[in-house]
Amino acid sequence: MSARRVTLADVAQAAGVSRTTASLVLTGRGRELRISLDVEQRVLRAADELRYRPNAVSVGLRTGTTRTIGFVSDTVATSRLAGDMIKGALEAARERGVMLFIGETEGDPDLEGGLLHAMQDRQVDGIILAAMYTRTIKVPKDIAASPAVLLNALPKQPSPLPSILPDEVEAGRAAARVLLKAGHREGIHLIGVGPGTRNVPPQSVAAVERLTGIREVFREAGVKIASGRVCRDWQPEEGLLATREMLASFRPRALICLNDRIAFGAYQALSDAGLSVPMDVSVVSFDDHPLASWMRPKLTSVALPHYELGRKAVDVLFTEMGRDGVAEGHRGEVHRVPMPVRDRESVAPPAE
Amino acid sequence: MSARRVTLADVAQAAGVSRTTASLVLTGRGRELRISLDVEQRVLRAADELRYRPNAVSVGLRTGTTRTIGFVSDTVATSRLAGDMIKGALEAARERGVMLFIGETEGDPDLEGGLLHAMQDRQVDGIILAAMYTRTIKVPKDIAASPAVLLNALPKQPSPLPSILPDEVEAGRAAARVLLKAGHREGIHLIGVGPGTRNVPPQSVAAVERLTGIREVFREAGVKIASGRVCRDWQPEEGLLATREMLASFRPRALICLNDRIAFGAYQALSDAGLSVPMDVSVVSFDDHPLASWMRPKLTSVALPHYELGRKAVDVLFTEMGRDGVAEGHRGEVHRVPMPVRDRESVAPPAE
DNA sequence: CCACTTTGCTAATACGGTTTAGCAATGCGA
DNA sequence: TCGCATTGCTAAACCGTATTAGCAAAGTGG
Structure with a gap:
């Protein structure tokens, strides 16, 4: 508020040298440009004593690089997802001495445009363009003004931007294998999608890919999926309804719920029907929402690696920034981040 | 990446005027400095055609103001809280044409110091220093280099910084009133704190203040709190244990759970004991975690106004930034944001 | 002793704007 | 016709740093 910031000129004066010399020493180019050891020490001491910190704005103007990246997402608050993704990005950024601008578009293209401009200004x-739920997005045309990556999103039209995504197909396989390994081969029902490849809610990349993985493993194992119900909106309410409906026609041995909120609803339906988890029915799910470890019994879930996604986005962005202009060949690369299985208490061998 | 940015000089040249003139027009000082209407139009047109956007870094250097504020919190990912607080701040910031730097300290003072410096550099x-769970924090000494406010936190030592907090005492009163209004006057138990003023987990501002409000209303109504149990960590597990323990000695008519996660555990304990909510036992809680509306029956909860807190922080920060230096009198002001009651399905009149 | 290299530092310019001071042309009153 | 105010614009300085080009002094070889 009060005391003016210490500038390079102050340091130079205190050390009795020119601003040039001070700058050279402090940017580590002193040796290279033959500044004597004596002077170097004087400058360093002065800087230290005056608590000099370079003005990043000035450096930014001069060098054109601000050690700052922008993180633009459709919505940050709605889910915990955002939090962990941002956290990952934040930590990776900190390790590299970079700060993060955050912006939220709420799906409004105008807001998005405005934000991207504000950041470019x-x-x-570089810029990370993130979606909170995995989906395809329309890539704004003028985003390529700076290096950029897509996080948790795929470009609608072909685009040179790399994307970072959870490995949903493999997650689907993992969920199916959890049941197979526990000995399940029949009475397996899907809540949220399926059973056919086309029975998926619109817009959802996760739905399609998880289902693909699930079907692949069961097919290879010669296991038939007993039924599947689509939920448009993957909320507890819908999970409850879908499960209740399924219970009207079947006596399931195992459920694959397409996410934890659906599983939460499924638990309620099963409990209402007097079925116990995992004794009567095993349940596997996806996302590893915090909820999953609060439920009784604790829910086995294939985790969305939000934190890792965030980190990876920064990593990829940096290699992108390093790439000096044209280096074709790996444009539009897709990076898949593994989704780990969190084994908990909701899966057991089928009862005899 | 490729095309150089359009600069003021480009605009000036295209309009056939000096950089000075272009600048004056574009900053709206044209009239004031007697630039002719004709020239003004030429400049505006040129800027528009060239899609000129001022380089914010340069402006920042010259004017010393960057239209940027820093949001530093102890941890952003752990809870949904963060998300909504950031969202509120983000929107308020956008409305004022300001961008947000985000940083996370994880409670490490060194990281905090580093972040604050990085932002000041x-x-x-201005800076918003936020805590995810309401608590007292040690205010870093050199934070006052720029205007700053405390969000969801109180200074440990007296400090000139204003703080923004949820109105927890009033929330406590509101929770108690919900029960009174439903007709409860006995068999009311507290899960998480109490019954005495000193039975609170350490460090938690919310615990103390909620309890204060609760006790005040019941005292005035001549109602006695039947019992209370402290939970150190306000998690479902502890809520379950504490409730189970209480049920061993009492037959409660109503529970005030100190937050929703505790209430979640309490629901399980009540269900295990064959008690139904709200027929046998009414439950009121705090926070309005998303969980609250997923529970069956839906949980009545006094909401933490995260979004509003975030907005308010930006508002207060702006008035703080407006205050040119010394304007004593309202230093260290505390702003309380109301906590609204979300009436749902977990409260009913006491059974006869 | 002189030309030439090396050593050790600095002057000057640039980054892209904003702002102050001031200049040339015109208008106006006496 | 002269002095002075007004109009309309611009030159120049400035923000704080990085970087290029170059200068003076000292050292080196012949």
Whole structure:
């Protein structure tokens, strides 16, 4: 508020040298440009004593690089997802000495455009364009003004931007294998999608890919999926309804719920029907929402690696920033981040 | 990546005027400095055609103000809280044409110091120092280099910084009133704190204040709190244990759970004991975690106004930034944001 | 002793804007 | 016709740093 910031000129004066010399020493180019050891020490001491910290704005103007990246997402608050993704990005950024601008578009293209401009005006070194739920997005045309990556999203039209995504197909396989390994081969029902490849809610990449993985493993194992119900909106309410409906026609041995909120609803339906988890029915799910470990019994779930996704986005963005312009060949690369299985208490061998 | 950015000089040249003139027109000082209407139009047209956007870094250097504020919190990912607080701040910031730097300290003072410096180096116009769970924090000494506010936190030592907090005492009163209004006057138990003022988990501001409000209303109504149990960590597990323990000695008519996760555990304990909510036992809680509306029956809860807190922080920060230096009198002001009651299905009149 | 290299530092310019001071042309009153 | 105010614009300085080009002094070889 009060005391003016210490500038390079102050340091130079205190050390009795020119600003040039001070700058050279402090940017580590002193040796290279033959500044004597004596002077170097004087400058360093002065800087230290005055608690000099370079003005990043000035450096940004001069060098054109601000050590700042922008993180633009459709919505940050609605889910915990955002939090962990941002956290991952934040930590990876910190390790590299970079700061993060955050912006939220709420799906509004105008807001998105405005945000991207505001960030570019501030000379960000790169941009992460993130979606909170995996989906395809329309890539704004002028985003390529700076290096950029897509996080948790695929481009609608072909695009040179790399994307970072959870490995949903493999997650689907993992969920199916959890049941197979526990000995399940029949009475397996899907809540949220299926049973056919086309029975998926619109827009959802996760739905399609998880289902693909699930079907693949069961097919290879010669196991038939007993039934599947689509839920448009993957909320507890719908999970409850879908499960209740399924219970009207079947006596299931195992459920694959397409996410934890659906599983939460399924638990309620099963409990209402007097069925116990995992004794009567095993349940596997996806996302590893915090909820999953609060439920009784604790829910076995294939985790969305939000934190890792965030980190990876920063990593990829940095290699992208390193790439000096044209280096064709790996444009539009897709990076898949593994989804780990969290084994808990909701799966047991089928009762005899 | 490729095409150089359009600069003011380009605009000036295209309009056939000096950089000075272009700048004056574009900053709206044209009239004031007697630039002719004709020239003004030429400049505006040129800027428009060239799609000129001022380089914010340069402006920042010259004017010393970057239209950027820093949001530093102890941890953003752990809870949904963060999300909504950030969202509120983000929207309020956008409305004012300001961008947000986000940083996370994980409670590490060194990281915190580093972050604050990194932000000050980038010439932020102000800083929001936020805690995810309401608590007292040690205010870093050199934070006052720029205007700052405390969000969801109180200073440990007296400090000139304003703080923004949820109105927890009033929330406590509201919770108690919900029960009174439903007709409850006995068999009311507290899960998480109490019954005495000193039975609170350490560090938690919310615990103390909620309890204060609760006790005040019941005292005035001449109602006695039947019992209370402290939970150190306000998690479902502890809520379950505490409730089970209480049920061993009492037959409660109503529970005030100190947050929703505790209530979640309490639901399980009540269900295990064959008690139904709200027929046998009414439950009121705090926070309005998303969980609250997923539970069956839906949980009545006094909501933490995260979104509003975030907005308010930006508002207060702006008035703080407006205050040119010394304006004593309202230093260290505390702003309380109301906590609204979300009436749902977990409260009913006491059974006869 | 002189030309030439090396050593050790600095002057000057650039980054892209904003802002102050001031200049040339015109208008106006006496 | 002269002095002075007004109009309409611009030159120049400035923000704080990085970087290029170059200068003076000292050292080196012949």
